[in-house]
Amino acid sequence: MRVAFFSTKPYDRRFFTAANEQHGFELKFFEPRLTPETMALAQGFDAVCVFVNDQLDADILEQLKEAGIKTIALRCAGFNNVDLKAAEEAGLQVVRVPAYSPYAVAEHTVGLMLTLNRRIHRAYNRVREANFALDGLLGFDFHGKTVGVIGTGRTGALTAKIMHGFGCDLLGSDMRENPDCLELGMKYMPVDDLLAKADVVTLHCPLTPETEHLINEERVQKMKPGVMLINTSRGRVVDTKAVIEGLKSGQIGSVGMDVYEEEADYFFEDLSNNVIADDVLARLLTFPNVLVTGHQAFFTREAMQAIADTTLNNLQEIEKTGKCDNAVSYSGLKK
Numbered sequence: 001m002r003v004a005f006f007s008t009k010p011y012d013r014r015f016f017t018a019a020n021e022q023h024g025f026e027l028k029f030f031e032p033r034l035t036p037e038t039m040a041l042a043q044g045f046d047a048v049c050v051f052v053n054d055q056l057d058a059d060i061l062e063q064l065k066e067a068g069i070k071t072i073a074l075r076c077a078g079f080n081n082v083d084l085k086a087a088e089e090a091g092l093q094v095v096r097v098p099a100y101s102p103y104a105v106a107e108h109t110v111g112l113m114l115t116l117n118r119r120i121h122r123a124y125n126r127v128r129e130a131n132f133a134l135d136g137l138l139g140f141d142f143h144g145k146t147v148g149v150i151g152t153g154r155t156g157a158l159t160a161k162i163m164h165g166f167g168c169d170l171l172g173s174d175m176r177e178n179p180d181c182l183e184l185g186m187k188y189m190p191v192d193d194l195l196a197k198a199d200v201v202t203l204h205c206p207l208t209p210e211t212e213h214l215i216n217e218e219r220v221q222k223m224k225p226g227v228m229l230i231n232t233s234r235g236r237v238v239d240t241k242a243v244i245e246g247l248k249s250g251q252i253g254s255v256g257m258d259v260y261e262e263e264a265d266y267f268f269e270d271l272s273n274n275v276i277a278d279d280v281l282a283r284l285l286t287f288p289n290v291l292v293t294g295h296q297a298f299f300t301r302e303a304m305q306a307i308a309d310t311t312l313n314n315l316q317e318i319e320k321t322g323k324c325d326n327a328v329s330y331s332g333l334k335k
């Protein structure tokens, strides 16, 4: 099988080349994102392998089909960037990596919480300039605080487990109650009730039409004053402008985000010599109580190995049987 990889970095090449020793596929790594302009690179391949910010809308999918592509392999868990209906109509199979290391995401989520609370990002810079003053670094004990988890699947449940270890009370919001979370004493409730009670709100739901701007202006007002908001799911689950207003008024105490609504133009690139044209992102970066990381929650050795192994196993399964357990389809989701 010939596979064209888009949006690749040196680390993608390293992990996929090593994993491919067991498969012997022909892999070609392209740096650019998959766009109408770069589409031509996919000509002559059997599959394309894409990442979180490659937008596979109906037009691109139709063109991929015409170029001879049969399979879209997502090397990530989320599939919000693929028009699944159009993919199905074009007869393209879509496979993904549903779970690689939920530990990676949960641990990064908690890392954001701890850093923000104890201002470790600020302390690091201060002491490097021999400023050992503590003013402005006052935090709180997580012990006894209430953590609200929206989306209690793999990453949400693991985050809950870690926070349970800190002695936090757990609230959850999800249409499916997770037995592991119930065992930790999590109380399930509608989102609005959770927001009214939680000292820390952490988002772990996928981006769907229902979760787009789940945290909006109205919901910011429903949160506990001074709340810590963490988003390691998908940028558009949060209305960033509403969050900025919440930060300005003090309603939101701190924000940690690994994802951003308009991240596709910025994340994964070194733009330190450029001017940031996005005023919302630029404003976010000015707050001392906001910590942004560039979609790195998944980025551990274990996760990268698992992503490469699962992606290539998915393609192997398709090649051998025409089907794959990790396929995701429009009609499958409708069932």
Ligand code: NAI
Pocket (backbone or CB within 6 Å): 077, 078, 079, 098, 099, 102, 105, 150, 151, 152, 153, 154, 155, 156, 173, 174, 175, 176, 204, 205, 206, 207, 208, 210, 211, 232, 233, 234, 258, 259, 295, 296, 297, 298, 299
């Ligand atoms: P998962 O599928 O195990 O869990 C998602 C949970 O969200 C499910 O329990 C589902 O029922 C729930 N959910 C769906 N709609 C909801 C709604 N409207 N309200 C409340 N809950 C809802 O997924 P997992 O592995 O925990 O990942 C969650 C999301 O995190 C992924 O969809 C992906 O977008 C994002 N992600 C981000 C990464 C990063 O590096 N920042 C890495 C991996 C995933």
